[in-house]
Amino acid sequence: MLGKTTKATTSPLVIERGGHTVSRKNISDNALKVLYRLNKGGYDAYLVGGGVRDILLGQQPKDFDIATNATPEQIKALFRNCRLIGRRFRLAHIVFGRDIIEVATFRGHHDNADNKSSVKKDSANKNAKKQHSKQSEHGMLLRDNIYGTIEEDAERRDFTINSLYYSARDFKIYDFANGLADIEKKQIRLIGDPETRYREDPVRMLRAIRFATKLDMKIHKDTASPIPTLAPLMANIPAARMFEEYLKLFLGGKAQANFHLLAENNLLQYFFPQMSQILAANSNKAAIAFIEQVLINTDKRINDGLRVTPAFLLAAVIWYSLEENINALMVGNTMAPQDAFFAAMHEIMAEQQRCVAIPKRFQLPMKDIWILQQKLHRREGAKAFKLLEHQRFRAAYDFLLIRAQVEGGELQELADWWTNFQEASPDTQQQMVKSVRGPRSNSRRRAPRKRRKPSAPE
Known part of the structure; x- marks a missing residue:
């Protein structure tokens, strides 16, 4: 039986090339260029998350994200077409015209006081920015630039189906959280304690719904049960980020299903407060x-x-x-x-x-x-x-x-x-x-008033 907390393992399930359907022909040329150059530069690099998941599901990935043990500054040193973005999550964007490959450094745990990790030391850049993190009073991560190992990165990912790593070096898939099993079971399941993970980033509640409808999966009961209670955390999400989530939820071909799941989980009010009230009261059919x-x-x-x-x-x-x-x-x-x-x-x-x-x-x-x-x-x-x-x-x-x-x-x-x-x-x-009759066409015109003749003086 699955417990309420799902942990990523330090010893991943390794699937050899012949045991999976991920092939380089399914991966964009630009993503492969990034993987190869990072490997050639002496770094570990993996295609991760939705790119691996969607290929395994027989779908064409929309994005190809990469995780590596190179720091953002080290990535920038390798790619002239790189720009670093984000304060909350420091990321590298490798730009190929309109195509952008997102590269993230392995995330570490926040209790790593001395920040020990497998991230390579950048001795050449002594003035590199210090890694740091910050949480709100509600437990939401406001800043998260703690780097770590691939094992820690796997634990930091949100859902098991997104904790799959593909290496272009040995063509193997590394599964740290039984993501392959959940893909087969068609279920969305959080890694770690659901309440803690939702408090870290309340948008994960929206992501659970979006993945469920997009991939035609069910949300695991332990992942689904805290959502209605924790829905008020969405009030802490900036309105600009909510617009981005609106685009993902309602312009991806699953608007109707997402609308109803949001309503069922007390989340619709944080997008459309007026419509949420009408729906709850059934006041306007x-x-x-x-x-x-x-x-x-x-x-x-x-x-x-x-x-x-x-x-x-x-x-x-x-x-x-x-x-x-x-x-x-x-x-x-x-x-x-x-x-x-x-x-x-x-x-x-x-x-x-x-x-x-x-x-x-x-x-x-x-x-x-x-x-x-x-x-x-x-x-x-x-x-x-x-x-x-x-x-x-x-x-x-x-x-x-x-x-x-x-x-x-x-x-x-x-x-x-x-x-x-x-x-x-x-x-x-x-x-x-x-x-077509105009606004006054139904009314009769008044006859002009007859002028009264001035009366004769008496």
Whole structure:
């Protein structure tokens, strides 16, 4: 039986070349160049983590990460195309045009007071920065530049399936945490005590969910059980990092599955607080049906190889909360519709930004999609033709189609009109526009008042 704590072993399971499916032909040329040069420079170097895992699963790896006993400064000395990044985790990026190979020095344990490790001494660089670490009061690692051995590095990795090391020197796989067995069992399992590992980096809770859906695996019960209780730790994650996690969770073809797993584990509120409240209270069935359909469509587009903008899904998740805010501001007719719209938009975006820092390049398309939902109702005169030329028209039209699919009624009639308008000939378009009644077309014109003749003086 598996215990609550899974440890990496100091004596790894070694799989010879004939016993695994990892081949150099599955590894990018640039990753191989980095491995070979590090080996040639006298350092140990391994392809590690997702690159090994995905090849074993018969998938094409998205990234090829490398772990080595060379320090960042030593790596930089070997590669002219190297740049060092990060304060929290010091990493080396080897740049080949648009392709970047990430190289990390073996991580050590924080209780290594004298920092003894197999990392080679860099006697030439006496002014090298001291290695150090720092933790928050919640146990989260704020800085983590303690270097160690490959065995320590394996223990420091998050999940067993990511603790697999492939050597281009002897073509063997080194398995320190029974990762191969977990791949066969199709389970996601943390290395070490789950609560401690989640406190070190709460984003591991998101990674557990993402790996489970991406790889079609189950989260092991010991790894899954602490997540709902420890979910409040996500409040300590910077909003900018949460946007990066949003991209990984919702633009990887598994948005719908990730959305529901986040909700089940009390994590959705740290991405979308308004939608999380609606979902928990089941207070707006149209909003829930709408976001469900948007998630399905997003996954389909991504899996079909079509382009998806992060702005569309963000606009969809917030839309019904925005409408509620607008209606609340207009109670009693104390505020004009346009003023209420912009006031509500400012308020709800400010709240959303506290959770997920949305870059301006995506905020603007979101706002355009929302504004166009109002303008799509106004089709009289030349307005329909101007809207058709708007750079966000297609996104706003797609948004309207999904709303109409959920709500029906007048929205469906409006969506059908725009569908027919786009497909119509120029002459037919002119007739369609002429047949649209403007805002005052239903009211009769008042007859001009007759001027009273001035009465004769008495």
